[in-house]
Amino acid sequence: MLVPIAFGLFGLIVGSFLNVLILRWGKRALTGRSTCESCERTIPWYDLVPVLSWVALRGRCRFCGAWISIQYILVETVVALVFALIGIAPVSLYLRVLALPVAALLIAIAVYDLRHTLIPDLWVYVAGGLALVISLVSAAAGGFGESVLLVLSAGPATALPLFAMWFVSRGVWMGLGDVKLALTMGWLLGLEGGLAALFLAFILGAIVSAPLLFFSSSLWKRISARYHFLHTVFNVKAGKGYTMKSEIPFGQFLILATFIIWFTNMYGITPLTTFF
Secondary structure (H helix, E strand, C coil): CHHHHHHHHHHHHHHHHHHHHHHCCCCCCCCCCCECCCCCCCCCCCCCCHHHHHHHEECCCCCCCCCCCHHHHHHHHHHHHHHHHCCCCCHHHHHHHHHHHHHHHHHHHHHHHHHHCCCCCCHHHHHHHHHHHHHHHHHHHCCCCCCCHHHHHHHHHHHHHHHHHHHHCCCCCCCCCHHHHEEEEHHHHHHHHHHHHHHHHHHHHHHHHHHHHHCCCCHHHHHHCCCCCCHHHHHCCCCCCCCCCCCCCCCHHHHHHHHHHHHHHCCCCCHHHHHH
């Protein structure tokens, strides 16, 4: 019981740092005291306790009353839960420790991509390098039942379909950052798991994108014009929002699918790869 608590508490601290990393990357130094984005006053240490401070302040700045982004509490909570799940996974301690920075980076990439539709190169390179180390360590522990060449080729093979889409469309269908992220997926999950996660990501993307496109369509406009109460229920207007030409970040779908396949493998659950 103490193990998941310890991993979860560590995840809260890491999640708090990830928020700083996500919000400051490319804008200001990561060092220095945190300040309110509205009044720019320095935030005291007791208002920086992960999750608890946000709840105690009811999501508002102590000084000016401005709203504090819910991203803070969501990232901290998600990282804590993911770290706790890794902490109780039935794998060796050194693999659990190696998994923590990979999981943290994947969460940071997902949130940053959602905010900016951009994946920082450095983050995905570090995540990919760590994922490759995990796969090589796992292969070595199993007496290299999988050849080193197979482990190394899993990344490029998983990234190949996305690279083809990026190349053919000249970056319209797929960003190059997603291609680099797929390298990490392949090295972390292996060839079979990486391709399964890739396919699952497209399914998740379709599930989310289809309603967005529908509620932004002219068909929805005609339906809601006939049944006026739908405007109130769904609070979505046609003519604005998403279209087939809208840029919907794909990184978070790749990462969500990666976590699903990764954790099913980690816990020895019947591999989802059998369904793809």
